[in-house]
Amino acid sequence: MKAIIQRVAKASVTVGEEQISSIGRGICVLLGISVEDTQKDMEYMVRKILNLRLFEDENGKHWCKSVMDKQYEILLVSQFTLQCVLKGNKPDFHLAMGAEQSETFYNGLLQHIRKAYKPELVKDGKFGAYMQVHIQNDGPVTIELESPTGPSDPKQKNYNAPSSFAVGCKAG
Structure with a gap:
């Protein structure tokens, strides 16, 4: 499973001419589900999405608080294209x-997610629909997250090597 998580000032989803969801401050999660994903992947992603520290604390210290700590909103949008493999230039x-x-x-x-958090703060898009997702990225802050099992396509290279950028961050 892959997710693109963006810290947002606001976000919304429109299908046709109708706005079906909107949130204020919080996170927008674009989620791609793999053929190999399991319940274990789901639990991992839920834990990470809810506990990822993308927000400042009451003293202005960055990267200290999660969406749950701040009682902010979540907009979850299914996006199968995150499971893309390029064959030349064709997805x-x-x-x-x-x-x-x-x-x-x-x-x-x-x-x-709704059970683990507050259901009234968790919105979503319309599965399978052609959606317009309006995101006002805050920062900008964008995090790419992949569940541990991930796809095992031999054509895919592993870009999940540890990064020196993460020094000082604690895993959740």
Whole structure:
């Protein structure tokens, strides 16, 4: 499973001419589900999404508080294109979980987040719809997150090597 998490001042989802979800300050999570994802991946992602420290504390110290600590909102949007593998310049989505199975998986993850947090603060897009996602990135802050199992396509290189940038950060 892959997620792009953006700290936002506000975000919304529109389908056609109708705005179906909107949030104020918080995080927008674009989520791509892989054919290999399991319940373990779901639990990992929920824990990371809810506990990722992207916000300042009451003294202005950065990277100290999570969306839950601050009681901010979450907008979750399914995005199968995150499971893309490029074949030359053409995107290939064979690593993305099929629509019916991934909708069930996505709804399970959404419910897991709502159960672990405050359901009224967790919004989502419309699964499978052509959506316009409006994001006012705050910072900008954008984090890429991948569950530990991740896709095992031999054509994919492993870019999950530890980064020296993470020095001083504690894993959750």
